[in-house]
Amino acid sequence: MNQPKLVCRNLWKLYGPEPEKFLAAHGGNPSAEIIKEEGYIPAVRNASLEVQEGEILVLMGLSGSGKSTLVRCMSRLIEPTAGEIDFDGQDLRAASERELVELRRHKMGMVFQHFALFPNRTVLENVAFPLEVQGVDRETRQTKALEIIDLVGLHGRGDYYPRELSGGQQQRVGIGRSLAVEPDIWFLDEPFSALDALIRRDMQDEFLRLQSTLQKTIIFITHDFDEAIRLADRIAIMRDGVIDQLGTAEELITNPSSDYVAAFTKNVPKAKLLRVRTLMGPPSSSAKGEVEGDVFVASAANQILHATAPVGVVQDGEVVGSITAAQVTEALFEAG
Amino acid sequence: MSDQTASETIDTSDAAPVDSPKKQLSGFQKTAIALGPFLVLWFAWWRLGSQKISRTGKYEGDSGALEWLYRTPRTWTVDWFNFAGRDGFASVSYKATGWVNTWFDHLRYEELLQFTVAWHLPKGPWLFILAACLIGTGWMAWRTQSSRWTAGTISLALFGWSANLFDFMQIPPTPWVYVFLVITVAAAIRSLQSREFKWIAATASIGTIGWVALQTNEESFNVKAFFRLVAGWLEFPLDVTEGLLISGYGPWHLPNMPWIFIFALLVGGGGWLAWQRRSATWTISTVLLSWMAAVSLYEPWHIPALPWVVIAGLFGVVGWKLGGWRLALLSTGFILYAAFVGEPAEQVGAETRWDKTMITLSAVLVAVPIAAVLGGFVGLVAAKRRRVEQFLIPLMNLTQAFPHFTFLIPIGVFIGISHKAGVIATIAYAIPPMARVTILGIQGISKEVIEAGIMGGCTRRQMIWKVELPAARQSLLVGVNQVVMECLAMVVIASFVGTAGLGQDLLFRLTGLHIGAGVEIGIAIVVMAITLDRLSQALGQLQPSHHKIDAPFWKRHPYLLASGAVVLGGLLAAQTWEAAHRVPNSWMWGHEGFWEWLVDKGKTDVAWWSLSGGRWLVPLLGVIGFAGWRAWDSRSYRWLITTVSLTLLGWSVKLFDFLHLSSKPWTYVFVACGLTAIIYGYSTLKKLNTTDNEGRTTSGLANSEILQSLRFKVATAVTTIATLGWVALRTTGESFTVNLRDYTISFRDALESWVLLPMRDAYLTIPWVGLVILFGVVGYLINGRRPALLAAGMIAFISLTGFWWQAMWNLYQLTFAVVLAIVFGVPFGIWAATRKRRNAVVQVLLDFFQTFPSFVYLFPAIMFFDVSETAIIVAIVLSASVPAIRYTIFGIQNVPEPLVEASTMAGCTPRQTLWKVKLPMAVPEIMLGINQTIMFGLFMVMIAGLIKTTGLARELIEAQPNIDSGRAIVAGIAVACIGMASDVLISEWADKRKRQLGLIS
């Protein structure tokens, strides 16, 4: 397997006086009670994760659970208290300021919840900002920025100022700006939370469209499980600074590691997420007809519910199990 | 004695509702605790004083045991600043022997200023030590590649040079200057290109070595000379602006031949570049260059100043760009006023008002950018480093409590009396507000924007220039506006150390008591202040908006083209027509005579514009008829008042003489009519009221309508009768001649002999121990030990400076004026805050008043009260009311909307809402306003020293910077102490109260 794009190992971020000392004094792994007793704020505790090239990893969790802090540690906007971060095999924590600047100029991009546009710059200048900072000459960066403006669907708005745009348009500028340098890894901190539901939906589609052409490695923060399901390859759920569970949406739903995680997935339309394969029982001799194991329950439901007997489940041409109407209804209505 | 303690009473009674949760003291108890000891002490010494203490605080009795309580013993103050020998009024022997004075005395004598003497270190050991240090730091700099170590090394080298350690390196300047210059410049260029550390280091070291080796044959380092050298750098920008505005440049004795070619080349090149790059900057440069060339060739090598037409036009264009035609009008108006108003110069070549205005303008134009840049820089550093901020904020609070004059003293000492000394004082005064605003602005940038900058890959420097400063632009420009205002506030005061221009002129006129000319100059300064204020405000509000990228040049740069046109047109006009270059004497108009007349005759005799009958009578009657009809028709009191005023106006110009009635019988008739109307109206009103209360026969609404209409009818009847009576009866008299000044002067005399002088004498007997205790106790009641110690400490400090009775003198003025300002300002603020429209009007007025430099308030005071205590007090009241009103309005409007709604829903009448909800909530803000009032008052007391020096103001102003500097500085500290002591108490209280009310968390 090829090398992961970004790796965090045992990442800590504590707020308080001299957190390094405190951490070292407790063997690098103080319990939540001690942290609280000593008056430290644990923003991130012992977080480890790997992100593969081209993957979308979604971070979720209640407000204050440390999502933003984790992402900011990964981009070293915030200095972590302890732990390791490897980016493309390079130790990020050992990187000098100059190296960091270089990394941010060419490999990282970030989109912010409240857009964070420079009010004194036009859309074009905002998008061209990272290039300008790199010292790219005016002609080149203008052409590049215009391309990106078209890409994010703001054609013809290049000479507008941010306050002349709507919220959705502003976030497009923010996205465009973070794309200008063609980053390898893309951090998005609740990029769509400040937008209303309809525009959010639009932007998600837009985002998926972009991703299908760009194939970036993405770390995406959201509060919204629906959004997470639409976008994520894998989802990490955080609580009080700890990563509670990390897995695909399906794994989280079928196999929540705690009530906290279960609470997150509770109101999700499961039929749309669970595959037949996940629900099926052992192969049955009375099975009639067959469905593909990889289809979602929702799309196979009609067939299964109308069948009088269990339906066989096939995978790669082999029968691997069977599924009954009762199993489907249970999943659909969360009986039991 | 009750009125003397008015301010203290206010402090404590307002402090009373503060409840500490632990022990509940009633307001009365607190007042008693606070005031009791103070009053007892005061009374005791007051009684004592009536026998043994003279008014000026000199103790004449022989019971020395009591003296220390009454007046700080001389032995105490001696050790601090030693103003021994200052025994009140009569004494002139201000013998300065304290260390502050000694120190400044030292600076005064040229030979002691030559710190070289002290610096001259023995070469043997020191050179060795220094060399070792140099090598060490140099090596560190090279290893860590840090600019800090480099700077350290350079400073060390310069230090060694200043102590004459490097004399042996001396080399002859003639060839070596060039050699070093060339090498340094080459290295600098190289380091600019490559930005490699080794080149930067090379530049720095070669430059330093060159300097050290070449400058040793000079007289080495000299503190005063050093300061003057630094100050001398100001001369360049001042020369540039003054040359542009007044004096012109040259004559440059340039050889004719090469320069024509050079100019041709430059203009051609610039024009070509401008065309090639479509660049605005190059266009401007080319235009300027060609102007220089054209004028130089036409009138060889002397470039005259800009003609007034051009300056007026440019101001107009700038105003138009920043704020539309109104601002354009205002700005042009300012220049026109400067150009046309004022006495024409008596001899040829003498400075006219125009010249003086331009000198002041140029000083402001130089001071503002420098102060803004320095203040911005300080603020930027402070915003980035917590340590620096923690150190700077208290320092800035301190400097802002110092009266303006204090800034002049060190500058006068170090730099001497000159034009630039004043400019430097101005800059120094304007830096703190700018720094403050910058800190707020930079820290107020949203965190995300900063992060976006970092993620965009900015280096630290790029962060500052590309992200932080542009994002804080709005607040930085607010800071610039403040700087402009501070600079204008200093215009007059800076002339104490020799700044030329309007301020100096005004100072001379004021001290010579030429009120007329003073007012005229004052108006010029005010107009300038308003213009520059509005311009810089508009600059801050300017929002960029987009225009199409491919729009034609003239569409993108209309203002640039307009200014180009103005410059070209104006220059052409000035070439052909002298009057467009400089306003001829015959066009000038001075109105100082009018003001002189107003003051001297002291009469606002309206009859002097008496109009002759018929022709005017008919239209006036028409207008009166119309207004009366409107009043009757719309039942509007406003129109009623208009009608009455119009009638009185007609009467004042003798239009109604024909109505003349003999007074004897008719007086009775009119009075009788009036009384009947009143009685009839009153009884009907009463009847209506009672039926309303009892039977409710008609609907409430209709009833109240009838009531209102009836009220109006009665009012109309009474006013009509009264006006008619007045008009018809008073025509016989001498018509309308009010001698306002007779009234004001007799009012003043009464006020002074009955109130002010007794109050002053009482204050002069305040025992310092008593006041210290009072402030301490009040502070403790407010918020425990910290404010208590601070406030009491400051008061004790005043007594230790030996300026006790002077301070008390100012304190009495301050108390009286501030109480008046509050009594007037707070109700006015409440009145203004209740209606939106009213509030808008009042806000505009306040803004207007706030742009006045404070000395302006002296004029009306002098006009009506001559130079007297009363005039000072009136001036203080005028200037100090502004913050009282402003903060009251702010406080009332800041009451959370839900609260007001809740109280309205609870059934409060507007009046009840005001008294029960809004006012209690607004009290903390109002107290802050009072705090500001005290500060304004304090500064005004000092500025009033321009016309009459009293108390500390006298110490401040009369102590010339070069004669008795220590005295002025100590007096300045004493003033600051008064201000800060009250500031500590009031702001602590307001803070606490706000927290209790949940206005801040």
Ligand SMILES: Nc1ncnc2c1ncn2[C@@H]1O[C@H](COP(=O)(O)OP(=O)(O)OP(=O)(O)O)[C@@H](O)[C@H]1O
């Ligand atoms: N500068 C700071 N000083 C002290 N505590 C901080 C600081 N920044 C964050 N925290 C704390 O760290 C915790 C995690 O904050 P973080 O912003 O990462 O939460 P989040 O998951 O992003 O929440 P949200 O969804 O509201 O954005 C919070 O409890 C917060 O109070």
Ligand SMILES: [Mg+2]
């Ligand atoms: Mg967050």
